[in-house]
Amino acid sequence: MIEIYHLYKKYLKNELYALKDINLIIDRGEFVFVVGHSGSGKSTLLKLLLREILPTKGSIKIFGRDITRLKNREIPFLRRNIGMVFQDFRLLEDRNVFENVAFSLRVIGTSPREIRKRVPLTLELVGLKNKAFKRPHELSGGEQQRVCVARAIVNRPAMLLADEPTGNLDPATSMEIMTLFQDINIRGTTVIVATHAKDIVDHFQKRVVVLENNQLVSDQERGAYFNAR
Amino acid sequence: MHVRSLLYFIGEAFKSIARNGWMSIASIGVVSITLLILGSFMVLSYNVDLFTQDKKEQLQIVLFLDEAGNEETILELQKKLASHPRLEEARFVSKEEAMERLKAQLGDRAYLLEGIDSAEENPLRDRYQLRTKVPEDIPVVAKEIEKYPGVGYLDYGKGVVEPLFQLTGLVRWIGLAFMAGLAATAIFLIAHTIRLTVYIRRREIMIMKYVGATDWFIRWPFIFEGSILGIVGAIVPLFVIYYGYEAAAHWLQSNVYFITLIPTENIMEEIIKIIIPLGVVLGVLGSSISVRRFLKV
Ligand SMILES: Nc1ncnc2c1ncn2[C@@H]1O[C@H](COP(=O)(O)OP(=O)(O)OP(=O)(O)O)[C@@H](O)[C@H]1O
Ligand SMILES: [Mg+2]
Numbered sequence: 261m262i263e264i265y266h267l268y269k270k271y272l273k274n275e276l277y278a279l280k281d282i283n284l285i286i287d288r289g290e291f292v293f294v295v296g297h298s299g300s301g302k303s304t305l306l307k308l309l310l311r312e313i314l315p316t317k318g319s320i321k322i323f324g325r326d327i328t329r330l331k332n333r334e335i336p337f338l339r340r341n342i343g344m345v346f347q348d349f350r351l352l353e354d355r356n357v358f359e360n361v362a363f364s365l366r367v368i369g370t371s372p373r374e375i376r377k378r379v380p381l382t383l384e385l386v387g388l389k390n391k392a393f394k395r396p397h398e399l400s401g402g403e404q405q406r407v408c409v410a411r412a413i414v415n416r417p418a419m420l421l422a423d424e425p426t427g428n429l430d431p432a433t434s435m436e437i438m439t440l441f442q443d444i445n446i447r448g449t450t451v452i453v454a455t456h457a458k459d460i461v462d463h464f465q466k467r468v469v470v471l472e473n474n475q476l477v478s479d480q481e482r483g484a485y486f487n488a489r
Numbered sequence: 490m491h492v493r494s495l496l497y498f499i500g501e502a503f504k505s506i507a508r509n510g511w512m513s514i515a516s517i518g519v520v521s522i523t524l525l526i527l528g529s530f531m532v533l534s535y536n537v538d539l540f541t542q543d544k545k546e547q548l549q550i551v552l553f554l555d556e557a558g559n560e561e562t563i564l565e566l567q568k569k570l571a572s573h574p575r576l577e578e579a580r581f582v583s584k585e586e587a588m589e590r591l592k593a594q595l596g597d598r599a600y601l602l603e604g605i606d607s608a609e610e611n612p613l614r615d616r617y618q619l620r621t622k623v624p625e626d627i628p629v630v631a632k633e634i635e636k637y638p639g640v641g642y643l644d645y646g647k648g649v650v651e652p653l654f655q656l657t658g659l660v661r662w663i664g665l666a667f668m669a670g671l672a673a674t675a676i677f678l679i680a681h682t683i684r685l686t687v688y689i690r691r692r693e694i695m696i697m698k699y700v701g702a703t704d705w706f707i708r709w710p711f712i713f714e715g716s717i718l719g720i721v722g723a724i725v726p727l728f729v730i731y732y733g734y735e736a737a738a739h740w741l742q743s744n745v746y747f748i749t750l751i752p753t754e755n756i757m758e759e760i761i762k763i764i765i766p767l768g769v770v771l772g773v774l775g776s777s778i779s780v781r782r783f784l785k786v
Contacts, residue, residue, distance in 0.1 A: 337701065
Protein backbone atom coordinates (compact mmCIF):
# COMPACT_ATOMS: atom_id res chain seq x y z
CA MET A 261 0.00 0.00 0.00
CA ILE A 262 2.87 2.36 0.84
CA GLU A 263 6.30 1.89 -0.69
CA ILE A 264 9.02 4.38 0.17
CA TYR A 265 12.41 4.16 -1.48
CA HIS A 266 15.54 6.20 -0.72
CA LEU A 267 13.52 9.08 0.53
CA TYR A 268 15.36 12.28 1.45
CA LYS A 269 13.86 15.51 2.64
CA LYS A 270 15.72 18.72 3.31
CA TYR A 271 13.67 21.82 3.98
CA LEU A 272 14.70 24.87 2.02
CA LYS A 273 17.14 27.03 3.98
CA ASN A 274 17.94 24.17 6.38
CA GLU A 275 21.46 22.76 6.49
CA LEU A 276 20.49 19.29 7.69
CA TYR A 277 18.18 16.69 6.27
CA ALA A 278 14.86 16.19 8.06
CA LEU A 279 14.79 12.66 6.65
CA LYS A 280 17.66 10.68 5.21
CA ASP A 281 17.48 7.59 3.02
CA ILE A 282 14.20 6.20 4.33
CA ASN A 283 13.07 2.84 2.96
CA LEU A 284 9.77 1.54 4.21
CA ILE A 285 7.00 -0.73 3.02
CA ILE A 286 3.64 -0.79 4.73
CA ASP A 287 0.97 -3.28 3.69
CA ARG A 288 -2.76 -2.88 3.55
CA GLY A 289 -4.35 -3.31 6.98
CA GLU A 290 -1.19 -2.75 9.02
CA PHE A 291 -0.95 -0.76 12.23
CA VAL A 292 2.35 1.11 12.51
CA PHE A 293 3.78 3.34 15.23
CA VAL A 294 6.41 5.83 14.14
CA VAL A 295 8.48 6.88 17.14
CA GLY A 296 11.54 9.03 17.70
CA HIS A 297 12.83 12.09 19.53
CA SER A 298 11.57 15.51 18.80
CA GLY A 299 12.97 16.69 15.50
CA SER A 300 13.65 13.17 14.22
CA GLY A 301 11.33 13.66 11.26
CA LYS A 302 8.05 11.94 12.19
CA SER A 303 5.80 14.79 11.17
CA THR A 304 7.84 15.30 8.02
CA LEU A 305 7.21 11.69 7.05
CA LEU A 306 3.45 12.04 7.49
CA LYS A 307 3.41 15.31 5.55
CA LEU A 308 5.20 13.60 2.71
CA LEU A 309 2.58 10.84 2.65
CA LEU A 310 -0.20 13.44 2.44
CA ARG A 311 1.68 15.26 -0.31
CA GLU A 312 1.72 18.40 1.82
CA ILE A 313 5.39 18.66 0.93
CA LEU A 314 7.56 17.13 -1.78
CA PRO A 315 10.68 15.04 -1.06
CA THR A 316 14.10 16.28 -2.05
CA LYS A 317 14.92 12.86 -3.48
CA GLY A 318 13.37 9.43 -3.65
CA SER A 319 9.92 8.04 -4.34
CA ILE A 320 6.73 7.40 -2.41
CA LYS A 321 4.24 4.99 -3.89
CA ILE A 322 0.75 4.91 -2.46
CA PHE A 323 -1.93 2.64 -3.94
CA GLY A 324 0.63 1.85 -6.64
CA ARG A 325 1.17 5.45 -7.75
CA ASP A 326 4.22 7.59 -7.21
CA ILE A 327 2.63 10.51 -5.38
CA THR A 328 5.66 12.72 -5.89
CA ARG A 329 4.55 12.96 -9.51
CA LEU A 330 0.93 13.83 -8.93
CA LYS A 331 -0.37 16.91 -10.66
CA ASN A 332 -1.71 19.58 -8.33
CA ARG A 333 -5.27 18.85 -9.29
CA GLU A 334 -4.82 15.16 -8.45
CA ILE A 335 -3.74 15.79 -4.86
CA PRO A 336 -7.29 16.20 -3.46
CA PHE A 337 -8.19 12.75 -4.74
CA LEU A 338 -5.18 11.23 -2.98
CA ARG A 339 -6.27 12.91 0.24
CA ARG A 340 -9.79 11.55 -0.02
CA ASN A 341 -8.22 8.16 0.57
CA ILE A 342 -6.17 9.28 3.55
CA GLY A 343 -7.69 10.43 6.85
CA MET A 344 -5.62 12.76 9.03
CA VAL A 345 -5.81 13.20 12.80
CA PHE A 346 -4.02 16.08 14.55
CA GLN A 347 -2.60 16.62 18.00
CA ASP A 348 -4.59 19.84 18.35
CA PHE A 349 -7.86 18.43 16.90
CA ARG A 350 -8.44 21.40 14.55
CA LEU A 351 -12.20 21.41 14.92
CA LEU A 352 -14.40 24.23 13.68
CA GLU A 353 -15.64 26.00 16.81
CA ASP A 354 -18.62 27.64 15.13
CA ARG A 355 -20.45 24.40 14.41
CA ASN A 356 -21.53 21.31 16.27
CA VAL A 357 -20.06 17.82 16.26
CA PHE A 358 -22.36 16.56 13.52
CA GLU A 359 -21.44 19.47 11.24
CA ASN A 360 -17.73 19.11 11.96
CA VAL A 361 -17.87 15.51 10.81
CA ALA A 362 -20.24 16.23 7.92
CA PHE A 363 -17.87 18.98 6.77
CA SER A 364 -15.40 16.55 5.27
CA LEU A 365 -18.19 14.96 3.23
CA ARG A 366 -19.82 18.21 2.16
CA VAL A 367 -16.66 19.64 0.70
CA ILE A 368 -16.11 16.64 -1.53
CA GLY A 369 -19.65 16.80 -2.86
CA THR A 370 -21.34 13.93 -0.99
CA SER A 371 -25.14 13.97 -1.16
CA PRO A 372 -27.11 15.16 1.89
CA ARG A 373 -28.86 11.81 2.08
CA GLU A 374 -25.52 10.02 2.25
CA ILE A 375 -24.31 12.51 4.87
CA ARG A 376 -27.39 11.91 7.04
CA LYS A 377 -26.66 8.20 6.90
CA ARG A 378 -22.88 8.18 7.22
CA VAL A 379 -22.29 10.76 9.96
CA PRO A 380 -24.42 9.10 12.69
CA LEU A 381 -22.84 5.73 11.93
CA THR A 382 -19.38 7.21 12.30
CA LEU A 383 -20.29 9.06 15.49
CA GLU A 384 -21.53 5.80 16.91
CA LEU A 385 -18.29 4.09 15.98
CA VAL A 386 -16.21 6.69 17.86
CA GLY A 387 -18.61 6.68 20.80
CA LEU A 388 -20.13 10.12 20.39
CA LYS A 389 -23.64 9.15 19.41
CA ASN A 390 -25.32 11.38 21.96
CA LYS A 391 -22.98 14.38 21.60
CA ALA A 392 -23.85 15.13 17.98
CA PHE A 393 -25.30 18.55 18.71
CA LYS A 394 -22.69 19.76 21.14
CA ARG A 395 -20.15 22.39 20.19
CA PRO A 396 -16.43 21.49 20.42
CA HIS A 397 -15.90 23.72 23.47
CA GLU A 398 -18.54 21.74 25.35
CA LEU A 399 -16.48 18.56 24.98
CA SER A 400 -13.51 17.09 26.85
CA GLY A 401 -10.17 16.77 25.10
CA GLY A 402 -10.69 13.07 24.52
CA GLU A 403 -14.12 13.70 23.03
CA GLN A 404 -12.76 16.41 20.78
CA GLN A 405 -10.13 14.01 19.53
CA ARG A 406 -12.88 11.49 18.78
CA VAL A 407 -14.61 14.11 16.65
CA CYS A 408 -11.36 14.65 14.80
CA VAL A 409 -11.06 10.91 14.23
CA ALA A 410 -14.67 10.70 13.08
CA ARG A 411 -14.04 13.50 10.61
CA ALA A 412 -11.00 11.65 9.31
CA ILE A 413 -12.74 8.32 8.77
CA VAL A 414 -16.28 9.30 7.79
CA ASN A 415 -15.25 9.18 4.16
CA ARG A 416 -13.95 5.60 4.71
CA PRO A 417 -10.37 6.26 3.67
CA ALA A 418 -8.08 3.31 3.11
CA MET A 419 -5.49 4.85 5.37
CA LEU A 420 -5.50 6.85 8.60
CA LEU A 421 -2.54 9.01 9.64
CA ALA A 422 -2.24 10.48 13.12
CA ASP A 423 0.46 12.92 14.26
CA GLU A 424 0.82 12.69 18.04
CA PRO A 425 -2.92 12.22 18.50
CA THR A 426 -2.57 11.82 22.27
CA GLY A 427 -0.13 14.67 22.81
CA ASN A 428 -2.77 16.78 24.53
CA LEU A 429 -4.51 13.99 26.45
CA ASP A 430 -4.04 12.30 29.83
CA PRO A 431 -2.79 8.68 29.92
CA ALA A 432 -6.19 7.05 30.40
CA THR A 433 -7.81 9.04 27.61
CA SER A 434 -4.79 8.39 25.40
CA MET A 435 -5.29 4.69 25.89
CA GLU A 436 -8.95 5.02 24.88
CA ILE A 437 -8.09 6.90 21.72
CA MET A 438 -5.45 4.39 20.78
CA THR A 439 -7.98 1.61 21.35
CA LEU A 440 -10.27 3.45 18.96
CA PHE A 441 -7.49 3.44 16.37
CA GLN A 442 -7.10 -0.26 16.93
CA ASP A 443 -10.84 -0.78 16.33
CA ILE A 444 -10.64 1.19 13.15
CA ASN A 445 -7.61 -0.84 12.08
CA ILE A 446 -9.45 -4.09 12.75
CA ARG A 447 -12.16 -2.93 10.35
CA GLY A 448 -9.54 -2.88 7.61
CA THR A 449 -8.05 0.63 7.61
CA THR A 450 -4.29 0.97 7.53
CA VAL A 451 -3.25 3.10 10.53
CA ILE A 452 0.00 5.00 11.00
CA VAL A 453 0.52 6.83 14.28
CA ALA A 454 3.47 9.10 15.04
CA THR A 455 3.86 9.36 18.79
CA HIS A 456 6.03 9.97 21.84
CA ALA A 457 3.80 7.93 24.16
CA LYS A 458 6.10 5.17 25.34
CA ASP A 459 3.56 3.39 27.52
CA ILE A 460 1.07 3.15 24.72
CA VAL A 461 3.55 1.87 22.18
CA ASP A 462 4.77 -0.74 24.63
CA HIS A 463 1.24 -1.76 25.51
CA PHE A 464 -0.16 -2.31 22.04
CA GLN A 465 2.63 -4.50 20.65
CA LYS A 466 2.31 -3.32 17.08
CA ARG A 467 4.89 -2.73 14.39
CA VAL A 468 7.25 0.06 15.50
CA VAL A 469 9.38 2.16 13.17
CA VAL A 470 12.06 4.16 14.94
CA LEU A 471 13.54 7.36 13.55
CA GLU A 472 16.76 8.64 15.04
CA ASN A 473 18.90 11.48 13.79
CA ASN A 474 16.47 11.68 10.90
CA GLN A 475 17.20 8.15 9.77
CA LEU A 476 15.22 4.94 10.07
CA VAL A 477 17.19 2.91 12.61
CA SER A 478 14.79 0.14 13.50
CA ASP A 479 11.63 -1.50 12.18
CA GLN A 480 10.17 -4.34 14.25
CA GLU A 481 6.96 -6.33 14.32
CA ARG A 482 5.41 -6.29 17.82
CA GLY A 483 8.02 -3.79 18.89
CA ALA A 484 8.37 -1.58 21.91
CA TYR A 485 9.46 2.01 22.27
CA PHE A 486 13.23 2.24 21.82
CA ASN A 487 13.84 -1.44 22.33
CA ALA A 488 15.68 -1.53 19.07
CA ARG A 489 19.13 -0.50 20.12
CA MET B 490 -21.04 22.45 -11.52
CA HIS B 491 -23.46 20.43 -9.45
CA VAL B 492 -26.60 22.21 -8.20
CA ARG B 493 -25.79 21.06 -4.68
CA SER B 494 -22.30 22.55 -4.82
CA LEU B 495 -23.70 25.73 -6.33
CA LEU B 496 -26.11 26.12 -3.42
CA TYR B 497 -23.29 25.40 -1.00
CA PHE B 498 -21.06 28.08 -2.55
CA ILE B 499 -23.81 30.68 -2.56
CA GLY B 500 -24.75 29.82 1.01
CA GLU B 501 -21.15 30.17 2.16
CA ALA B 502 -20.83 33.43 0.25
CA PHE B 503 -23.87 34.94 1.97
CA LYS B 504 -22.61 33.79 5.37
CA SER B 505 -19.33 35.59 4.76
CA ILE B 506 -21.03 38.73 3.55
CA ALA B 507 -23.13 38.83 6.71
CA ARG B 508 -20.11 38.10 8.88
CA ASN B 509 -17.94 40.77 7.26
CA GLY B 510 -20.62 43.37 7.94
CA TRP B 511 -19.20 46.83 7.43
CA MET B 512 -16.57 45.74 4.92
CA SER B 513 -19.30 44.22 2.78
CA ILE B 514 -21.38 47.36 3.04
CA ALA B 515 -18.40 49.54 2.13
CA SER B 516 -17.65 47.39 -0.92
CA ILE B 517 -21.25 47.46 -2.07
CA GLY B 518 -21.31 51.21 -1.45
CA VAL B 519 -18.33 51.97 -3.65
CA VAL B 520 -19.56 49.68 -6.42
CA SER B 521 -22.94 51.43 -6.18
CA ILE B 522 -21.45 54.91 -6.39
CA THR B 523 -19.26 53.94 -9.34
CA LEU B 524 -22.15 52.43 -11.23
CA LEU B 525 -24.56 55.19 -10.21
CA ILE B 526 -22.26 57.76 -11.78
CA LEU B 527 -21.80 55.63 -14.87
CA GLY B 528 -25.54 54.98 -15.09
CA SER B 529 -26.46 58.66 -14.71
CA PHE B 530 -23.87 59.54 -17.31
CA MET B 531 -25.40 57.02 -19.68
CA VAL B 532 -28.94 58.25 -19.07
CA LEU B 533 -27.86 61.80 -19.71
CA SER B 534 -25.87 61.05 -22.83
CA TYR B 535 -28.60 58.90 -24.36
CA ASN B 536 -31.04 61.74 -23.96
CA VAL B 537 -28.61 64.38 -25.14
CA ASP B 538 -27.85 62.20 -28.15
CA LEU B 539 -31.52 61.94 -28.97
CA PHE B 540 -31.84 65.69 -28.61
CA THR B 541 -28.79 66.60 -30.67
CA GLN B 542 -29.14 63.91 -33.27
CA ASP B 543 -30.99 66.09 -35.79
CA LYS B 544 -28.75 69.02 -35.02
CA LYS B 545 -25.69 66.94 -35.66
CA GLU B 546 -27.10 65.48 -38.80
CA GLN B 547 -27.53 68.98 -40.13
CA LEU B 548 -23.82 69.53 -39.82
CA GLN B 549 -22.14 69.33 -43.18
CA ILE B 550 -19.31 70.63 -45.29
CA VAL B 551 -20.18 72.77 -48.26
CA LEU B 552 -17.44 72.58 -50.89
CA PHE B 553 -17.47 75.43 -53.40
CA LEU B 554 -15.75 74.58 -56.63
CA ASP B 555 -12.90 76.67 -57.90
CA GLU B 556 -14.34 78.62 -60.82
CA ALA B 557 -11.09 78.28 -62.72
CA GLY B 558 -11.27 74.53 -62.60
CA ASN B 559 -11.84 72.61 -65.81
CA GLU B 560 -14.05 69.59 -66.32
CA GLU B 561 -11.21 67.16 -65.86
CA THR B 562 -10.26 68.38 -62.41
CA ILE B 563 -13.92 68.37 -61.39
CA LEU B 564 -14.32 64.81 -62.55
CA GLU B 565 -11.18 63.85 -60.68
CA LEU B 566 -12.46 65.59 -57.54
CA GLN B 567 -15.80 63.85 -57.80
CA LYS B 568 -14.06 60.46 -57.90
CA LYS B 569 -11.98 61.30 -54.87
CA LEU B 570 -14.98 62.42 -52.89
CA ALA B 571 -17.02 59.38 -53.83
CA SER B 572 -14.32 57.01 -52.63
CA HIS B 573 -13.43 58.90 -49.42
CA PRO B 574 -13.79 56.41 -46.55
CA ARG B 575 -15.09 58.90 -44.01
CA LEU B 576 -17.68 60.49 -46.23
CA GLU B 577 -21.23 59.29 -46.13
CA GLU B 578 -22.51 61.32 -49.02
CA ALA B 579 -21.24 63.84 -51.58
CA ARG B 580 -24.09 65.56 -53.38
CA PHE B 581 -23.50 67.88 -56.28
CA VAL B 582 -25.57 71.05 -56.30
CA SER B 583 -25.31 73.19 -59.39
CA LYS B 584 -25.42 76.96 -59.09
CA GLU B 585 -28.81 76.99 -60.80
CA GLU B 586 -30.18 74.58 -58.23
CA ALA B 587 -28.63 76.65 -55.47
CA MET B 588 -30.36 79.72 -56.84
CA GLU B 589 -33.72 77.90 -56.86
CA ARG B 590 -33.22 76.94 -53.25
CA LEU B 591 -32.29 80.42 -52.27
CA LYS B 592 -35.43 81.71 -53.89
CA ALA B 593 -37.49 79.14 -52.08
CA GLN B 594 -35.90 80.16 -48.79
CA LEU B 595 -36.57 83.82 -49.35
CA GLY B 596 -40.19 83.10 -50.24
CA ASP B 597 -42.10 86.31 -50.92
CA ARG B 598 -38.92 88.34 -50.76
CA ALA B 599 -37.52 86.43 -53.76
CA TYR B 600 -37.82 89.66 -55.74
CA LEU B 601 -34.51 90.65 -54.14
CA LEU B 602 -32.80 88.25 -56.49
CA GLU B 603 -34.27 89.77 -59.62
CA GLY B 604 -31.67 90.60 -62.19
CA ILE B 605 -29.06 88.20 -60.92
CA ASP B 606 -31.08 85.02 -61.25
CA SER B 607 -30.47 84.47 -64.93
CA ALA B 608 -28.02 81.78 -66.02
CA GLU B 609 -25.47 84.37 -67.14
CA GLU B 610 -25.70 86.62 -64.12
CA ASN B 611 -25.88 83.93 -61.40
CA PRO B 612 -23.19 84.84 -58.83
CA LEU B 613 -23.45 81.54 -56.98
CA ARG B 614 -20.99 78.74 -57.46
CA ASP B 615 -21.36 75.05 -58.19
CA ARG B 616 -20.87 73.11 -55.01
CA TYR B 617 -20.85 69.77 -53.23
CA GLN B 618 -22.71 69.10 -50.02
CA LEU B 619 -20.63 66.64 -48.01
CA ARG B 620 -21.85 64.63 -45.08
CA THR B 621 -19.38 62.64 -42.96
CA LYS B 622 -20.26 59.29 -41.43
CA VAL B 623 -19.43 60.70 -38.00
CA PRO B 624 -20.15 64.38 -37.37
CA GLU B 625 -16.99 64.65 -35.24
CA ASP B 626 -14.92 63.95 -38.36
CA ILE B 627 -15.93 67.14 -40.06
CA PRO B 628 -12.89 69.28 -39.09
CA VAL B 629 -10.37 66.60 -40.03
CA VAL B 630 -12.01 65.72 -43.31
CA ALA B 631 -12.38 69.39 -44.20
CA LYS B 632 -8.67 70.02 -43.66
CA GLU B 633 -7.84 67.15 -45.95
CA ILE B 634 -10.27 68.01 -48.70
CA GLU B 635 -9.25 71.65 -48.70
CA LYS B 636 -6.05 70.69 -50.51
CA TYR B 637 -7.72 68.76 -53.34
CA PRO B 638 -7.29 70.37 -56.74
CA GLY B 639 -10.43 72.05 -58.04
CA VAL B 640 -11.59 73.10 -54.58
CA GLY B 641 -12.39 76.78 -54.19
CA TYR B 642 -13.16 77.02 -50.54
CA LEU B 643 -15.02 75.16 -47.82
CA ASP B 644 -17.71 76.20 -45.42
CA TYR B 645 -18.20 73.97 -42.40
CA GLY B 646 -18.56 76.25 -39.40
CA LYS B 647 -14.81 76.46 -38.96
CA GLY B 648 -13.80 77.64 -35.51
CA VAL B 649 -17.19 76.64 -34.13
CA VAL B 650 -17.37 72.90 -34.62
CA GLU B 651 -13.81 72.18 -33.47
CA PRO B 652 -14.11 73.59 -29.95
CA LEU B 653 -17.54 72.05 -29.63
CA PHE B 654 -16.27 68.61 -30.46
CA GLN B 655 -13.17 69.15 -28.36
CA LEU B 656 -15.29 70.04 -25.38
CA THR B 657 -17.58 67.05 -25.66
CA GLY B 658 -14.50 64.84 -26.13
CA LEU B 659 -12.84 66.32 -23.06
CA VAL B 660 -15.92 65.84 -20.91
CA ARG B 661 -16.08 62.24 -22.03
CA TRP B 662 -12.42 61.60 -21.16
CA ILE B 663 -12.65 63.21 -17.76
CA GLY B 664 -15.75 61.16 -17.02
CA LEU B 665 -13.99 57.98 -18.09
CA ALA B 666 -10.89 58.72 -16.01
CA PHE B 667 -13.05 59.51 -13.00
CA MET B 668 -14.96 56.27 -13.38
CA ALA B 669 -11.79 54.26 -13.90
CA GLY B 670 -10.54 55.62 -10.57
CA LEU B 671 -13.78 54.68 -8.86
CA ALA B 672 -13.79 51.25 -10.45
CA ALA B 673 -10.24 50.66 -9.21
CA THR B 674 -11.35 51.66 -5.71
CA ALA B 675 -14.30 49.29 -5.93
CA ILE B 676 -12.07 46.42 -7.03
CA PHE B 677 -9.62 47.21 -4.26
CA LEU B 678 -12.32 47.25 -1.60
CA ILE B 679 -13.83 43.99 -2.79
CA ALA B 680 -10.38 42.41 -2.88
CA HIS B 681 -9.85 43.59 0.67
CA THR B 682 -13.17 42.17 1.83
CA ILE B 683 -12.41 38.82 0.26
CA ARG B 684 -8.98 38.87 1.84
CA LEU B 685 -10.68 39.31 5.18
CA THR B 686 -12.89 36.32 4.46
CA VAL B 687 -9.90 34.22 3.46
CA TYR B 688 -8.29 35.19 6.76
CA ILE B 689 -11.37 34.42 8.84
CA ARG B 690 -11.76 31.09 7.09
CA ARG B 691 -8.14 29.99 7.11
CA ARG B 692 -8.86 27.12 9.51
CA GLU B 693 -11.73 25.87 7.40
CA ILE B 694 -9.63 26.14 4.26
CA MET B 695 -6.84 24.14 5.87
CA ILE B 696 -9.25 21.36 6.84
CA MET B 697 -10.85 21.40 3.41
CA LYS B 698 -7.43 20.75 1.93
CA TYR B 699 -6.76 17.90 4.35
CA VAL B 700 -10.00 16.12 3.57
CA GLY B 701 -9.55 16.45 -0.19
CA ALA B 702 -11.66 19.36 -1.38
CA THR B 703 -10.53 20.43 -4.85
CA ASP B 704 -8.89 23.82 -5.31
CA TRP B 705 -11.87 25.13 -7.21
CA PHE B 706 -14.26 23.92 -4.57
CA ILE B 707 -12.27 26.03 -2.12
CA ARG B 708 -12.12 29.03 -4.43
CA TRP B 709 -15.71 29.26 -5.63
CA PRO B 710 -17.30 30.61 -2.45
CA PHE B 711 -14.90 33.56 -2.55
CA ILE B 712 -15.62 34.26 -6.20
CA PHE B 713 -19.33 34.08 -5.44
CA GLU B 714 -18.92 36.43 -2.50
CA GLY B 715 -17.25 38.98 -4.76
CA SER B 716 -19.88 38.56 -7.46
CA ILE B 717 -22.72 39.00 -5.00
CA LEU B 718 -21.13 42.18 -3.66
CA GLY B 719 -20.85 43.37 -7.26
CA ILE B 720 -24.41 42.47 -8.22
CA VAL B 721 -25.94 44.06 -5.13
CA GLY B 722 -23.73 47.06 -5.79
CA ALA B 723 -25.25 47.21 -9.28
CA ILE B 724 -28.87 46.76 -8.26
CA VAL B 725 -28.83 49.67 -5.81
CA PRO B 726 -27.98 52.33 -8.45
CA LEU B 727 -30.50 50.81 -10.87
CA PHE B 728 -33.26 51.53 -8.37
CA VAL B 729 -31.91 54.99 -7.69
CA ILE B 730 -31.76 55.73 -11.42
CA TYR B 731 -35.21 54.31 -12.05
CA TYR B 732 -36.94 56.45 -9.46
CA GLY B 733 -34.72 59.45 -10.13
CA TYR B 734 -35.45 59.29 -13.84
CA GLU B 735 -39.18 58.91 -13.30
CA ALA B 736 -39.17 61.97 -11.08
CA ALA B 737 -37.02 64.01 -13.47
CA ALA B 738 -39.14 63.04 -16.47
CA HIS B 739 -42.28 63.98 -14.61
CA TRP B 740 -40.86 67.35 -13.63
CA LEU B 741 -39.52 68.13 -17.09
CA GLN B 742 -42.73 67.18 -18.81
CA SER B 743 -44.77 69.52 -16.66
CA ASN B 744 -42.28 72.39 -16.75
CA VAL B 745 -40.32 72.23 -19.99
CA TYR B 746 -42.70 71.25 -22.75
CA PHE B 747 -40.45 70.92 -25.75
CA ILE B 748 -38.16 68.23 -24.31
CA THR B 749 -38.96 64.65 -25.19
CA LEU B 750 -37.17 62.06 -23.07
CA ILE B 751 -36.49 58.43 -23.84
CA PRO B 752 -39.16 56.37 -22.01
CA THR B 753 -38.03 54.97 -18.64
CA GLU B 754 -38.51 51.34 -19.70
CA ASN B 755 -36.31 51.74 -22.78
CA ILE B 756 -33.55 53.51 -20.95
CA MET B 757 -33.58 51.01 -18.06
CA GLU B 758 -33.36 48.16 -20.53
CA GLU B 759 -30.27 49.76 -22.02
CA ILE B 760 -28.42 50.48 -18.79
CA ILE B 761 -29.28 47.18 -17.08
CA LYS B 762 -27.45 45.44 -19.91
CA ILE B 763 -24.32 47.40 -19.03
CA ILE B 764 -24.53 47.98 -15.26
CA ILE B 765 -25.26 44.44 -14.04
CA PRO B 766 -22.44 42.77 -16.02
CA LEU B 767 -20.11 45.55 -14.91
CA GLY B 768 -21.03 44.89 -11.28
CA VAL B 769 -20.24 41.21 -11.75
CA VAL B 770 -16.96 42.04 -13.47
CA LEU B 771 -15.90 44.34 -10.62
CA GLY B 772 -16.81 41.66 -8.08
CA VAL B 773 -15.09 38.83 -9.88
CA LEU B 774 -11.97 40.92 -10.51
CA GLY B 775 -11.77 41.95 -6.87
CA SER B 776 -12.20 38.45 -5.52
CA SER B 777 -9.86 36.88 -8.09
CA ILE B 778 -7.09 39.21 -6.97
CA SER B 779 -7.48 38.09 -3.37
CA VAL B 780 -7.96 34.44 -4.20
CA ARG B 781 -4.80 34.54 -6.28
CA ARG B 782 -2.73 36.37 -3.69
CA PHE B 783 -3.99 35.13 -0.36
CA LEU B 784 -5.59 31.77 -0.93
CA LYS B 785 -2.75 29.34 -1.11
CA VAL B 786 -4.37 26.19 -2.37
N1 LIG C 1 8.46 23.73 7.73
C1 LIG C 1 9.74 23.48 8.09
N2 LIG C 1 10.71 24.29 7.63
C2 LIG C 1 11.99 24.06 7.98
N3 LIG C 1 12.38 23.05 8.76
C3 LIG C 1 11.46 22.22 9.25
C4 LIG C 1 10.08 22.39 8.94
N4 LIG C 1 9.38 21.43 9.57
C5 LIG C 1 10.28 20.69 10.24
N5 LIG C 1 11.53 21.13 10.05
C6 LIG C 1 12.75 20.56 10.59
O1 LIG C 1 12.83 19.22 10.17
C7 LIG C 1 13.27 18.38 11.22
C8 LIG C 1 12.22 17.29 11.48
O2 LIG C 1 11.04 17.91 11.98
P1 LIG C 1 9.71 17.10 12.29
O3 LIG C 1 8.66 18.11 12.59
O4 LIG C 1 9.45 16.17 11.19
O5 LIG C 1 10.11 16.32 13.58
P2 LIG C 1 9.17 15.47 14.54
O6 LIG C 1 9.80 14.15 14.65
O7 LIG C 1 7.78 15.53 14.10
O8 LIG C 1 9.32 16.27 15.90
P3 LIG C 1 8.25 16.39 17.10
O9 LIG C 1 8.30 15.11 17.82
O10 LIG C 1 8.77 17.51 17.92
O11 LIG C 1 6.95 16.68 16.48
C9 LIG C 1 13.51 19.28 12.40
O12 LIG C 1 14.87 19.57 12.46
C10 LIG C 1 12.72 20.52 12.10
O13 LIG C 1 13.35 21.65 12.62
MG1 LIG D 1 5.96 16.32 14.88
